[in-house]
Amino acid sequence: MITVDKENAVLSPICEMNVNMFWGGIIGEVLARCGVKYVVSSPGSRSVPLTFGCAANKKLKTIPVIDERSAGFFALGLAKRTGRPVALICSSGTAAANFYSAIIEARMTRVPLVVLTADRPPELRECHSGQTIDQVKMYSNYPLFYKELAVPEADFDFFYYLRQMVTYACERSLFPQKGPVHLNVSFRNPYPEVDDGFASFIKEFDIEDFFSGMVSLEGMSGVNRQSDFSLISSKFQGIDRGLIVVGTVQPKDPKSFSMSVGRLAKSLGWPVLAEGLSPIRNYANEVPGLITRYDAILRNCEAAESLRPEKIIQIGDLPTSKVLRAWLKRMKPETWVFESSADNVDALHGNTHFLRFDVEDFICDAKVSATSMYFGTWRNLEEQADKLIADRLGREMGFFEGKISWLLSESLPEETPIFIATSMPVRDIEFFWQKGNRRIQPYFNRGANGIDGIVSTALGIAHENKPAVLLVGDLTLLHDTNGLLIKNYFKGSLTIILINNNGGRIFENLPVAQHGTIFEEFIATPQDIDFKKFSDYHGIEYHRPDSWEIFNSLIEKLPDEGIRMIEIITDGKFDVAFRKNLFKTVSEKIII
Numbered sequence: 001m002i003t004v005d006k007e008n009a010v011l012s013p014i015c016e017m018n019v020n021m022f023w024g025g026i027i028g029e030v031l032a033r034c035g036v037k038y039v040v041s042s043p044g045s046r047s048v049p050l051t052f053g054c055a056a057n058k059k060l061k062t063i064p065v066i067d068e069r070s071a072g073f074f075a076l077g078l079a080k081r082t083g084r085p086v087a088l089i090c091s092s093g094t095a096a097a098n099f100y101s102a103i104i105e106a107r108m109t110r111v112p113l114v115v116l117t118a119d120r121p122p123e124l125r126e127c128h129s130g131q132t133i134d135q136v137k138m139y140s141n142y143p144l145f146y147k148e149l150a151v152p153e154a155d156f157d158f159f160y161y162l163r164q165m166v167t168y169a170c171e172r173s174l175f176p177q178k179g180p181v182h183l184n185v186s187f188r189n190p191y192p193e194v195d196d197g198f199a200s201f202i203k204e205f206d207i208e209d210f211f212s213g214m215v216s217l218e219g220m221s222g223v224n225r226q227s228d229f230s231l232i233s234s235k236f237q238g239i240d241r242g243l244i245v246v247g248t249v250q251p252k253d254p255k256s257f258s259m260s261v262g263r264l265a266k267s268l269g270w271p272v273l274a275e276g277l278s279p280i281r282n283y284a285n286e287v288p289g290l291i292t293r294y295d296a297i298l299r300n301c302e303a304a305e306s307l308r309p310e311k312i313i314q315i316g317d318l319p320t321s322k323v324l325r326a327w328l329k330r331m332k333p334e335t336w337v338f339e340s341s342a343d344n345v346d347a348l349h350g351n352t353h354f355l356r357f358d359v360e361d362f363i364c365d366a367k368v369s370a371t372s373m374y375f376g377t378w379r380n381l382e383e384q385a386d387k388l389i390a391d392r393l394g395r396e397m398g399f400f401e402g403k404i405s406w407l408l409s410e411s412l413p414e415e416t417p418i419f420i421a422t423s424m425p426v427r428d429i430e431f432f433w434q435k436g437n438r439r440i441q442p443y444f445n446r447g448a449n450g451i452d453g454i455v456s457t458a459l460g461i462a463h464e465n466k467p468a469v470l471l472v473g474d475l476t477l478l479h480d481t482n483g484l485l486i487k488n489y490f491k492g493s494l495t496i497i498l499i500n501n502n503g504g505r506i507f508e509n510l511p512v513a514q515h516g517t518i519f520e521e522f523i524a525t526p527q528d529i530d531f532k533k534f535s536d537y538h539g540i541e542y543h544r545p546d547s548w549e550i551f552n553s554l555i556e557k558l559p560d561e562g563i564r565m566i567e568i569i570t571d572g573k574f575d576v577a578f579r580k581n582l583f584k585t586v587s588e589k590i591i592i
């Protein structure tokens with residue numbers, strides 16, 4: 001019998017009403033016991049047992065979000081931050097289709113999501129029964145695991161099967177690599193009506209016994225390859241012209257990650273080229289020979305030639321910089337890539353060897369004897385380039401959008417989570433983010449580089465977290481304004497730094513930008529939005545600083561709660577020219 005003691009009941013009484021509600025209740029309880037904490041649910045009828053099963057479970061925090069596309073990205077943000085699987089629930093039909101882009105992003109950036117789509121039973125499919133589409137494997141190869149669950153029956157074997165299948169789905173969202181999994185869950189009658197046949201079954205059901213022996217998936221670690229470590233280390237021993245390249249990585253524990261990279265760099269004596277989208281630049285003291293201005297340095301032909309590397313250790317996906325990628329492609333170094341999943345992350349198709357574990361698990365026994373000339377050259381060029389960039393940006397009083405990234409790195413409070421949107425923001429962070437020791441934690445959606453769901457993902461990261469920041473362009477913000485509908489359930493603080501250059505100005509860098517009005521209308525697509533009115537409509541605090549001093553004063557301290565917008569109006573054409581001139585000057589002025 002289930003509810004002996006109402007206070008400590010395993011399942012809420014609402015889950016005892018019929019077999020479907022019980023099915024949903026067991027799913028909610030299994031999710032909780034597997035370590036799921038958050039469930040994001042969009043409203044619908046077919047999904048009632050799933051939503052009730054989770055919402056009535058005190059161990060789960062279930063959050064309603066009406067637009068499934070925003071829900072998917074909000075869950076993605078929560079899962080990125082917590083490192084735990086987040087469950088997503090929706091009704092049948094096109095509701096499920098709206099999760100698609102978040103599932104793709106989760107697959108490509110290895111974020112654990114457990115997607116539960118409600119469906120009609122097989123006999124109501126392919127007959128226009130209403131809100132019924134083909135949901136079987138509807139997300140193609142993107143989920144790491146897919147299962148069409150059996151239609152619920154009041155039978156013990158069905159519930160043992162359910163417990164095992166949901167546990168397995170949670171496990172597959174974490175091991176051997178993290179990512180989305182999809183369970184399609186059919187119900188005959190989703191509503192909570194009393195069910196006579198079910199009454200005798202439930203009397204026999206011993207819920208404590210049913211769940212005894214279930215182990216949380218939390219804290220389970222990956223495979224230990226210690227036996228191979230000496231062999232791997234020997235490949236790097238005695239190599240002077242070696243480089244560690246840290247690309248776009250979002251480790252759960254940025255400090256431990258940065259310390260591990262630092263340890264590896266020290267034992268090899270190699271410089272570390274670190275993306276702005278990795279946490280490394282914010283733990284500069286841990287990493288000797290930290291190089292941030294590689295894009296500017298490698299534009300200098302003489303430097304690019306003299307810095308030819310023999311071996312590379314790559315951690316995470318490659319940095320965004322086209323200049324760095326082209327240089328690596330030309331130099332063809334032997335490359336060792338830390339990548340714990342089975343994915344191929346070598347976009348350059350080089351001479352690559354994969355190390356299928358995390359850098360944090362690697363113990364390197366190679367030893368460097370003295371600082372190499374190669375290391376010294378990189379460090380010297382870094383100092384020069386960094387100073388030239390700082391001098392130029394420090395002097396600039398106009399609203400060049402790259403200066404926002406530069407200022408954020410020195411002005412945001414320590415440990416601030418910052419979500420950086422696709423398009424120019426990710427590039428400016430790579431170009432201009434300064435090294436320091438503020439332990440700021442960058443997040444991003446670079447799996448598929450979509451501009452969709454960005455507001456929702458940032459809200460997911462900020463929910464029940466430290467005050468967070470979103471750096472975003474105007475079109476990307478407008479693409480996901482529905483994300484702001486979560487406002488009433490959002491607990492936390494998000495400062496949206498809106499770079500408003502009226503349109504997709506990244507495209508100003510392409511030859512197509514010469515095509516005047518056609519370019520403007522169909523590629524740049526300016527929307528001419530008054531963001532003050534927009535903020536008023538959404539009940540968001542609004543600021544439009546007219547100097548960098550005021551901007552700084554707004555970001556040095558972040559509010560404890562609520563959503564706030566800081567709009568900076570910039571000029572896309574001016575920005576493109578500014579970047580070009582700056583990189584030209586820096587690459588010409590550095591001396592080898």
Ligand SMILES: Cc1ncc(C[n+]2csc(CCOP(=O)(O)OP(=O)(O)O)c2C)c(N)n1
Pocket residue numbers: 422423424425449450451452472473474475476477501502503504505506507
């Ligand atoms: C879902 C999706 N649609 C379209 C694109 C193509 N795209 C890439 S960047 C961009 C423009 C973004 O404009 P904005 O956010 O204003 O940033 P800016 O380019 O001005 O930095 C577009 C449309 C995409 N990446 N993802």
